[in-house]
Amino acid sequence: MDKEVDPRVLTVIDEMRLSGPRLTPVEIVAKMGVFDARDKPFEHAWLATGDNVIATIWAEWVNVAANGRWFYLESLDVHHRAGGGERSAQQVQRAKDRLALLKRSHDAGGGFRAVVQTNRIAILEVESNKDAKVSTRVRDDDEWHVASWEPDQKLAVLVRGPRGWAPSEAEVQTARERGNVPQKLSAAAKAADDDKATPEAVQAAALEYVVKHFTGYGYKAENMTGKGFDLEVSNAKGQTLLRVTVKGTAPGVPGFKLSKEETACSTREPLWRLLVVTDAGSGVAQHKIYKPNEINSAPGFDPS
Known part of the structure; x- marks a missing residue:
């Protein structure tokens, strides 16, 4: 008014x-x-x-x-x-x-x-x-x-x-x-809130976000965790388009690393991509896809 x-x-x-x-x-x-x-x-x-x-x-x-x-x-x-x-x-x-x-x-x-x-x-x-x-x-x-x-x-x-x-x-x-x-938030409340954002919870939220993203466009996103990537994305004809490693970041979980299997897969698999979801689990989550030669520019990537 x-x-x-x-x-x-x-x-x-x-x-x-x-x-x-x-x-x-x-x-x-x-x-x-x-x-x-x-x-x-x-x-x-x-x-x-x-x-x-x-x-x-x-x-x-x-x-x-x-x-x-x-x-x-x-x-x-x-x-x-x-x-x-x-x-x-x-x-x-x-x-x-x-x-x-x-x-x-x-x-x-x-x-x-x-x-x-x-x-x-x-x-x-x-x-x-x-x-x-x-x-x-x-x-x-x-x-x-x-x-x-x-x-x-x-x-x-x-x-x-x-x-x-x-x-x-x-x-x-x-x-x-x-x-x-x-x-x-007070410092104590913020610390308590950040503690709730465990790496496991952020990763689960990131995967859920990515699956919804691809399926929303009519693609199939099949879970392939453990093979050097997390999701295999294919079209309606069954053609594989991407093999995606998903990583999520959020307040309290600002970074991520690639496993040995993921790093190895990035060098041998031409369809391999890194997909980073920022603010995973929130209403403002966003993502970006990186080619193997762009990994170092991904926000939150820890090469150690």
Whole structure:
């Protein structure tokens, strides 16, 4: 609701609204290059033409730093709504899709375009009240970027404007207290949380992720663990396409090694590939495939 928005932010939104044509929330996104915007009216992030990421910024959660810069705390907890409560399966998927696009822009070192919006009901009810609707949505002509991505704290910091600045720790903590992201873990709590992420659990999560990835595209992924690779990937005709060794990393399990069998297989098997899943077991897991001569560049690889 407007009354929950910082007056300085609301003033800018009003200026944007009055300076442009009157468009519906969907039309605004469509004109930014999302041609299927009408089919995705309830999404919170979109991939536009030119691989440009567009994301919703809820004005109620925008913070203004001491120097006037805007920043926004993004929760990496896909399962819980702001203020508490479990998300539905559809809401979880929507949150995962949004985070995947934001992570994509972060990993690429680029920015993203934003639509800033206010809502007709209290911000904490946006995902729980069936009457929730957009009050005002405007296109922000200033680029945003992901200034930091902290999966161990389930938090990302989004910043409006040029790179090279980030809010202070005190400003971030003040913003946390508004309730849309988890509170910062204590050192003891973080250590306990990291202890739960055992190498075995991370590896199992990585394998599950990879199997779902390939089968989702219609390929068969057969478990071949113990032969120098984990999965044999084949197409519908039975043709073997890849023999993949899967490794996962996550907070608490930052690295991995290859076994002697895997190393030997990488040199003799032309279809062998290393597939690394980062943030395995989380809603923002991503992967990348490496050829044998690219292993040393894989994040988390320990050659010792």
